[in-house]
Structures are given as C-alpha cells and as structure tokens.
Amino acid sequence: GPSYEHILTETPKPGVGLITLNRPKALNALSSPLFKELNDALSKYDNDKDIGAIIITGSEKAFAAGADIKEMAPLSFAAAYSDNFIAPWSHLANTIRKPVIAAVSGYALGGGCELALMCDILYCTANATFGQPEIKLGTIPGAGGSQRLTRAVGKSKAMELILTGKNFSGKEAGEWGVAAQVIDGGKEELLATALKTAETIAGYGRVSVIAGKEVVNKSQELSLREGVEYERRLFHSLFGSKDQKIGMTAFAEKKKPDWSNE
C-alpha cells in the first residue's frame, strides 16, 4: 500500500480498513499534512471494492490532542480564509460513503473530538478524555464541534462544555449518547470491539450498508417528514438491487445470503 508519514494503514480483517493516527511525539495533533494523508487513505478504502468498513484509531494515550496548535498559532485571517483552512477536514463527513468507526482511547480534544464526532459510530474506553478546549486558546471549535456535539448532547450541555472548555470522560460520552459503546479495558479491548463491528458491517451487502449510512445521516439535516420521505425513496430503490432478492430469498430458504454487492 501507499506509505504515509503520519498515519498507518492495514487490513487486519477481511473487508476492514484500519487507519491509525501516528504522530506520537505530538499526541497525534492533526496537522494539515496528517489530514491530507488521512483523506487520501479514507478515499482509497472508500473506493476499494474489498473494503466494507473503516476504523480510525490513535494510540493508547491519544486519539488526537487537537488541531496542530503550533501550525495554527501564526495563521492570519486572510490566509485562513483564502486557503479555506480546515475545509479539507470535511472530506470524511461529506464524501466518504462507507461506515467509519472511531475507536477512541486517551485524549480526543478540540479537533480530535471533532474528528471522532464526524465518524459514524464512536467507541471509546471509559477513561478516554474528550473536550472542546478551544476557548482556552482564544478561539472556538472549527471542525463542526459546536454543531455535532450539540446534536449529540443537547444545547445546554454543549454550551457548558464549549464555553468552559472542561473535559468529559469516556464514561460520560457513553451516558450522553456521544459514544455507542464504552469499553472496559484499554486500547486492545477497544480495538477488538471496533474490529468486530467493522467485520459485521463488512459482511453485509455494500449497497444496503451505504444506503443505511446515508439515511441515518439525512436525519441530521432534514425535517422529520422530509427525512422519512427520503428514507422511503431509498428503501423503494433497493428493490432494484440484487442483494435485496438475495437476502430475502436466503431468509425464506433458511440459507446464509451470498451477497453480490449489486
């Protein structure tokens, strides 16, 4: 595969692409060069017919301790605005169609928290540390944190977190619905859980998985009525897929479906 400087990529299980953020000296601070590599790896997995689900993880100590503060410190308004600084971060949320699981151990602060929130499913360890500490640096979340955290935890709690900059734990992330599962144990147990889910998803037909992700994401953008109509249109359209016939025929025949991904 391609060789990267700031991330590692591997396929630890059939159908699963694993991306490990790997800037240990900076606690995986998300520099522009790192994000360029992350986007490249995500696109490659998204376009790879053999891959059905993607995991993003970090180290035991840090998922990512934020955007790279040292890169941002000297930035001017004109440079940030004209170069559309941070816009490439939207690649994951805007264009990646296969499910992405965040497996968070250690720090997920600022942009690290926002990256985790962009993923489709979030798993974390109980003692992971989340937070939007930008206010302490004289700024505010810039990669969707104010929007996604608010949708996840509600306005009052998001306002408290973003205006005080105080951290919250993995345990709290689970209680508040930010995380789908809080894993007892460390990075190893966390990754095992993420891999199991990714393998399960990668074992289903690609077309229905992509459609499932698309309709859940629409719920974040559309009114309930528009969202339900959108879902119904896509549901109807899946009767045009081979996998709907394969799946329902296999059920009736008490067999295991052999997906065509068509």
Ligand code: CO8
């Ligand atoms: N950027 C750059 N370098 C970092 C970052 C970061 N976000 N976080 C840690 N590092 C570096 C440290 O500078 C240090 O480097 P060095 O050894 O050269 O001094 C190394 O990583 C290890 O860090 P520490 O020595 O600080 O490790 P500790 O275990 O003592 O502390 C902490 C760990 C608590 C995580 C601490 O490093 C910390 O507070 N980091 C900053 C957390 C933070 O404020 N993150 C938010 C950044 S702002 C942001 O993400 C903006 C949102 C995104 C888009 C918005 C655009 C405007």
